[in-house]
Every structure is written in structure tokens, then in C-alpha cells.
Amino acid sequence: MAVLNLKIGDHVHYGPHGVCQVCGKESKDMGGSARNYFTLRPTGKENILLYLPEDAEPEKVRLRQLMSRQEIMDLLEETRDKPVDWISDSKLRKETFTKILRSGDAVGLICMLKSLYIHQEALPQGKQLPMSDQEMQHAAQRQLYSELAYVLELDENQVLPFILDQVGSTA
Secondary structure, rough: OOOOOOOOEEEEEEEOOOOOEEEEEEEEEOOEEEEEEEEEOOOOOOOOOEEEEEEHHHHOOOOOOOOOHHHHHHHHHHHHOOOOOOOOOHHHHHHHHHHHHHOOOHHHHHHHHHHHHHHHHHHHHHOOOOOOHHHHHHHHHHHHHHHHHHHHOOOHHHHHHHHHHHHOOOO
């Protein structure tokens, strides 16, 4: 069983919360017994504090070290020629996108966002993606953009143009 090896001040990727800074440790009584928790603050969200049990397994809570700049560039290179197909069955698309979001797999997230972007661009002017696709898109962006922005020293609104520049916007 892997253990959390966190130090105060570290920046980590924490599942759907994206990049978080380890702010401290404290003992808290949640649910009848005291446990030790790491406190994490998502970047750019000073009003949110997350509590992560000190004995949590990193794989189960989807906690990992941030990718390096080179790992990100390698990831983008890997996804450049990866074909993306639009899943026309909305139920199957939702199931597929939900699995990608749950896994937190960066390659899957990039391909998912690329697929949504290409499909959105192909829609007639004035038409939008269905609400469920927009929600999936926003969830994928939250997971991926904070890490890329933090590591590459970009604003989050610069991440999509950067990704599209690196991987292309056509299937």
C-alpha cells in the first residue's frame, strides 16, 4: 500500500480539484473519531480548504505528483496524431467521458477535449454542445487546465489555445 508522502508547501494534482497546495496538517474529529488530515488548497481558490486523510491511499483518492514540463510536452506530442472520433450515441458518449473523468488519465482528457472542440466547431453557427457535453467539457478542463497552467506558467485561459497549437484541432 502506497502512503502519502506530502510536505507542507508541495503542489500536487488532486483528482477533480486539480492543482492543490499542501497547507498543513491537523487532527480533526469527523464522524466520531479523530484522524490526522492534510489540508489542501486548490490553486486560485483561496476560499476552499480540502481535508485529505493522512492515511489515504494515493491511488484511491487520485492524488499524484504534478507532471514536469517535459512530461507535459511528451504527452501533447503523444496525443498529436491520436485520432479522435465523435461518439454519436449520447448515452455511450456520456459513459465513455465519465470513465475518462474518473480515471483522470491526461491522454484521455486531452483526446476528450479535442473531440468536443472539433465537434463544437463543426456545429452550425449559433448551435451549442448539449448541456451534458458542456458539463463533461468543463469537468475535463478543471482537471487538466490547472496543472498545465501551473507547470507551464500560463493563465488558464491560455491552456486550450496552447493544447490546440501542440496537438492540432483536426482529427
